């Protein structure tokens with residue numbers, strides 16, 4: 001496993017969940033990894049775990065909505081590893097981004113946009129300044145099914161994710177001549193690390209592949225997009241959702257439920 005040997009990768013929001021799974025897998029693939037999160041203790045724990053398994057990692061505490069902290073993240077990466085080849089923008093407000101639009105105020109909207117869309121913009125552009133002067137690189141954004149189909153109670157979140165998809169395409173055009181690819185992951189129904197089994201079962205019933213997603217399900221696609229195997233891929237998205245986004249009917253109202261599918265011997 002050495003698809004990312006010699007690469008330096010920054011993964012934002014990698015103190016837990018999808019980001020932690022991507023950072024861990026990147027290190028297994030030979031990358032030097034910057035584990036960064038607004039929760040510094042979590043970032044430290046992930047970096048220590050990577051090192052305990054023989055990988056190379058540092059932890060940096062960063063709030064991606066703060067320009068001074070994003071600049072400090074870039075500097076800390078260059079000080080430690082001398083380059084930035086891959087920037088994975090994964091950090092975002094997810095669990096605390098749920099509020100009915102009639103109960104939310106503009107401060108709530110701004111806080112979600114700041115962590116998600118503004119955070120993506122600042123991390124991407126800060127990395128691009130370095131990459132454009134040093135032969136190129138890869139920027140990976142993290143969208144959601146909410147960019148194209150709405151979640152109840154997640155107006156600000158869905159607006160941020162729609163913005164992230166537009167940002168991904170626009171950055172890909174501006175940065176292509178500098179050998180910088182900009183691509184997106186679209187996760188769907190990925191269970192949090194601490195999800196109770198009954199929640200996993202409920203989710204599984206709505207997914208064509210019949211199970212809730214795991215954070216690790218994003219790791220392989222994230223390796224592919226960062227690697228030279230994806231050298232001609234830019235401005236597009238990989239949907240990692242077990243088939244949720246393309247299904248027309250929810251299983252609750254399905255006229256031909258999975259239970260009626262043929263049993264094969």
Ligand SMILES: NC(=O)c1ccc[n+]([C@@H]2O[C@H](COP(=O)([O-])OP(=O)(O)OC[C@H]3O[C@@H](n4cnc5c(N)ncnc54)[C@H](O)[C@@H]3O)[C@@H](O)[C@H]2O)c1
Pocket residue numbers: 012013014015016017018019036037038039042062063064065090091092093094095115119142143144145186187188189190191192
């Ligand atoms: N889990 C899913 O089903 C799902 C579905 C679609 C999209 N996503 C996207 O995937 C990404 C990761 O989601 P997750 O499920 O692992 O969520 P999570 O809440 O487990 O992890 C998000 C991480 O981002 C960090 N974070 C939040 N705000 C930050 C900030 N301002 N600066 C730096 N770090 C910050 C958190 O501390 C946390 O460690 C998010 O962008 C999310 O929108 C997740």
